[in-house]
Amino acid sequence: xxxxxxxxxxxxxxxxxxxxxxxxxxxxxxxxxxxxxxxxxxxxxxxxxxxxxxxxxxxxxxxxxxxxxxxxxxxxxxxxxxxxxxxxxxxxxxxxxxxxxxxxxxxxxxxxxxxxxxxxxxxxxxxxxxxxxxxxxxxxxxxxxxxxxxxxxxxxxxxxxxxxxxxxxxxxxxxxxxxxxxxxxxxxxxxxxxxxxxxxxxxxxxxxxxxxxxxxxxxxxxxxxxxxxxxxxxxxxxxxxxxxxxxxxxxxxxxxxxxxxxxxxxxxxxxxxxxxxxxxxxxxxxxxxxxxxxxxxxxxxxxxxxxxxxxxxxxxxxxxxxxxxxxxxxxxxxxxxxxxxxxxxxxxxxxxxxxxxxxxxxxxxxxxxxxxxxxxxxxxxxxxxxxxx
Ligand code: CAA
Numbered sequence: 001x002x003x004x005x006x007x008x009x010x011x012x013x014x015x016x017x018x019x020x021x022x023x024x025x026x027x028x029x030x031x032x033x034x035x036x037x038x039x040x041x042x043x044x045x046x047x048x049x050x051x052x053x054x055x056x057x058x059x060x061x062x063x064x065x066x067x068x069x070x071x072x073x074x075x076x077x078x079x080x081x082x083x084x085x086x087x088x089x090x091x092x093x094x095x096x097x098x099x100x101x102x103x104x105x106x107x108x109x110x111x112x113x114x115x116x117x118x119x120x121x122x123x124x125x126x127x128x129x130x131x132x133x134x135x136x137x138x139x140x141x142x143x144x145x146x147x148x149x150x151x152x153x154x155x156x157x158x159x160x161x162x163x164x165x166x167x168x169x170x171x172x173x174x175x176x177x178x179x180x181x182x183x184x185x186x187x188x189x190x191x192x193x194x195x196x197x198x199x200x201x202x203x204x205x206x207x208x209x210x211x212x213x214x215x216x217x218x219x220x221x222x223x224x225x226x227x228x229x230x231x232x233x234x235x236x237x238x239x240x241x242x243x244x245x246x247x248x249x250x251x252x253x254x255x256x257x258x259x260x261x262x263x264x265x266x267x268x269x270x271x272x273x274x275x276x277x278x279x280x281x282x283x284x285x286x287x288x289x290x291x292x293x294x295x296x297x298x299x300x301x302x303x304x305x306x307x308x309x310x311x312x313x314x315x316x317x318x319x320x321x322x323x324x325x326x327x328x329x330x331x332x333x334x335x336x337x338x339x340x341x342x343x344x345x346x347x348x349x350x351x352x353x354x355x356x357x358x359x360x361x362x363x364x365x366x367x368x369x370x371x372x373x374x375x376x377x378x379x380x381x382x383x384x385x386x387x388x389x
Contacts, residue, residue, distance in 0.1 A: 113309025155276020177217025
């Protein structure tokens with residue numbers, strides 16, 4: 001069977017961010033708690049006219065440079081910031097990107113894990129029909145109540161991945177390790193705009209799931225810890241990944257020193273530190289960060305991935321970076337996007353935080369605000385109106 005995996009990968013985050021030093025100042029606490037304690041510097045805040053659909057379309061647009069590339073068979077949309085109980089957010093993206101009418105579209109949910117499920121399902125579809133392309137998009141906005149420990153871990157982002165046979169970036173290995181347990185560490189009932197979280201418990205469950213998913217992976221796979229040269233973790237905040245990776249290296253009695261262990265994840269953390277948690281997108285934005293910021297040529301290196309979705313479902317999987325991968329990245333575009341963002345004052349952040357989010361079907365027209373390619377122009381008669389900018 002031919003190899004299957006990620007052929008292209010692109011991400012998007014909002015033009016706005018709040019520096020966590022600003023948050024710390026208003027809270028009268030030491031900024032090092034955020035910069036060092038949780039390992040985060042900035043958090044992305046969506047513009048007034050941005051949501052998971054506009055971010056997703058902006059993330060995926062660079063993958064469709066010509067008409068031929070629009071002929072994909074399936075679009076899998078992973079999110080836990082759903083905008084409708086019935087219609088998939090991906091159907092709006094399908095129109096905004098001009099995708100073909102024979103493309104199937106569906107939305108997947110299991111907290112931050114769902115993008116990994118989407119990638120695995122996409123690989124299975126491509127393995128059955130190697131001539132097809134499947135687009136996976138993960139798009140999320142992480143929002144917590146103000147003045148809670150979660151507030152500093154907010155963020156937003158979307159990532160788009162084209163899954164194909166004979167991919168140009170990452171060949172995904174078929175063996176995986178899974179772990180599922182019914183727990184209440186983080187959840188968002190339909191009537192709430194923000195997540196409810198048992199923060200300390202969630203970090204414990206994350207580590208337990210890592211150990212369990214790893215054990216299952218180790219039983220199923222031919223690869224052991226020392227075969228994996230770099231690691232990407234789900235990134236609620238970068239320090240969580242650091243703790244997780246140290247934990248996994250201990251479980252495996254790794255002989256590497258602490259510095260070498262930390263170096264295996266360092267590149268994957270950089271974008272997350274600047275945009276915050278992007279839930280389902282976070283793991284794969286972390287992978288993009290590793291690919292685009294690694295000093296070492298990653299060709300031929302095997303990467304370990306840990307995906308975690310509260311509630312909880314976890315998966316450990318692996319993949320090999322392919323020679324020439326760097327030619328197919330959007331590194332310059334991503335650097336420009338991140339460098340050109342606008343810093344928010346605390347007051348501007350609060351205004352965006354409280355921006356209208358009609359729940360009762362009010363008609364609203366939304367001011368043009370985003371620098372992205374697509375915007376939510378308004379909501380009329382319960383219909384969301386998306387336009388290209
Ligand atoms: N300088 C340096 N470090 C400092 C400091 C200072 N001045 N002040 C505090 N710190 C350190 C603390 O020592 C602590 O470090 P350790 O964890 O190594 O002990 C760290 O900063 C965090 O401080 P606290 O322990 O006081 O914790 P907190 O009140 O900031 O809350 C949290 C941390 C519970 C994780 C909170 O951010 C939270 O609830 N986040 C949302 C939930 C979450 O992200 N959970 C992660 C697992 S679940 C998941 O992954 C799914 C998902 O996406 C949500």
